[in-house]
Amino acid sequence: MNIKMKAHYMVLVYVILIVLAVVWMFPLVSMATLIVKSPAEFNAFPFWSLPEIQAMPGNLAENFRAAMVDAEIGYSFFNSLIYAMIAGVGSAFLSSLAGFALVHLRIRAPQSWFMTIFIGNMFPFQMFLIPLYLFLNALYLYDTRLGLALVYLGICIPFALFVYRNYAFTLPRDFFDAAMVDGASKWGSFYRLFFPMTIPAFAVVFCFQFMWTWNDLLFGLILSERYRPVMTALMRLSGARATVPEPILVTGAIVASLPTVIVLLVMLKFFVRGFTLVTEK
Numbered sequence: 057m058n059i060k061m062k063a064h065y066m067v068l069v070y071v072i073l074i075v076l077a078v079v080w081m082f083p084l085v086s087m088a089t090l091i092v093k094s095p096a097e098f099n100a101f102p103f104w105s106l107p108e109i110q111a112m113p114g115n116l117a118e119n120f121r122a123a124m125v126d127a128e129i130g131y132s133f134f135n136s137l138i139y140a141m142i143a144g145v146g147s148a149f150l151s152s153l154a155g156f157a158l159v160h161l162r163i164r165a166p167q168s169w170f171m172t173i174f175i176g177n178m179f180p181f182q183m184f185l186i187p188l189y190l191f192l193n194a195l196y197l198y199d200t201r202l203g204l205a206l207v208y209l210g211i212c213i214p215f216a217l218f219v220y221r222n223y224a225f226t227l228p229r230d231f232f233d234a235a236m237v238d239g240a241s242k243w244g245s246f247y248r249l250f251f252p253m254t255i256p257a258f259a260v261v262f263c264f265q266f267m268w269t270w271n272d273l274l275f276g277l278i279l280s281e282r283y284r285p286v287m288t289a290l291m292r293l294s295g296a297r298a299t300v301p302e303p304i305l306v307t308g309a310i311v312a313s314l315p316t317v318i319v320l321l322v323m324l325k326f327f328v329r330g331f332t333l334v335t336e337k
Contacts, residue, residue: 087306089103091303092106095303119307122307123293123307124311129289133286133311135284136269136286136287140315142208143211143265143266144262148220148261149258152246152251153246155221155257156224158170159229160232161242170221174217181211188207189278198280199281199282200283203279204276207275208275212265216261219260219264223256227250256326259326262319263320266316267316267319270316273285273287277291287312290308
């Protein structure tokens with residue numbers, strides 16, 4: 057009886073998983089059928105019909121060109137790449153310095169320092185828009201790549217510090233005390249011990265902050281006009297659906313989502329290891 061019940065349970069589990077897989081794959085398959093059609097073929101053919109195989113590469117290349125050049129997604133794509141790399145790498149490195157100082161250096165009131173920095177994540181980001189706008193205007197950084205990059209970097213640091221601080225608590229302080237006894241400076245202890253031991257945490261912070269910055273719309277839309285990120289271009293493209301053919305619109309959406317997928321796949325080994333350690337400890 058137990059064996060039969062277990063077999064029925066496994067069948068039910070597999071059926072549910074297959075249904076979920078089909079549901080998950082449905083939008084991907086529908087997008088694939090769109091991007092290989094030209095706008096004229098999309099209007100002429102039924103939705104699930106495909107053009108001739110030899111025409112698919114040309115249609116895909118033309119849709120990609122139209123999305124990147126005509127719709128100006130390529131320029132915004134470059135802007136987002138700059139912002140996401142600065143926010144991801146910069147917040148991970150700066151939070152590693154802060155995490156090392158707060159946990160393994162004897163500074164006064166480390167908890168107060170941490171809460172002062174982390175409190176930035178406790179308020180809605182909409183609250184920061186007017187102060188940031190006035191601040192960037194005062195420094196002549198409004199509508200510049202540098203100004204928006206600094207905004208993203210500052211927004212990312214509190215969460216990055218939260219991750220790095222928790223990870224730093226898993227490393228015994230004796231390692232760093234022994235290194236200083238042997239003559240290592242504070243910078244030497246950080247560079248030769250702490251930073252190499254926290255590469256998994258660096259990967260977690262980088263992945264999270266790269267993806268968040270890449271997908272941000274709020275700050276890019278308000279704090280810049282000429283150097284807006286790719287999500288604002290995609291929003292503008294989707295808002296012009298009456299004039300932009302669906303194959304080009306879907307191609308632009310796929311292009312805009314590719315970097316986050318690539319970063320996660322490349323960093324997957326470090327990301328899984330670091331995320332497991334951060335959440336378990």
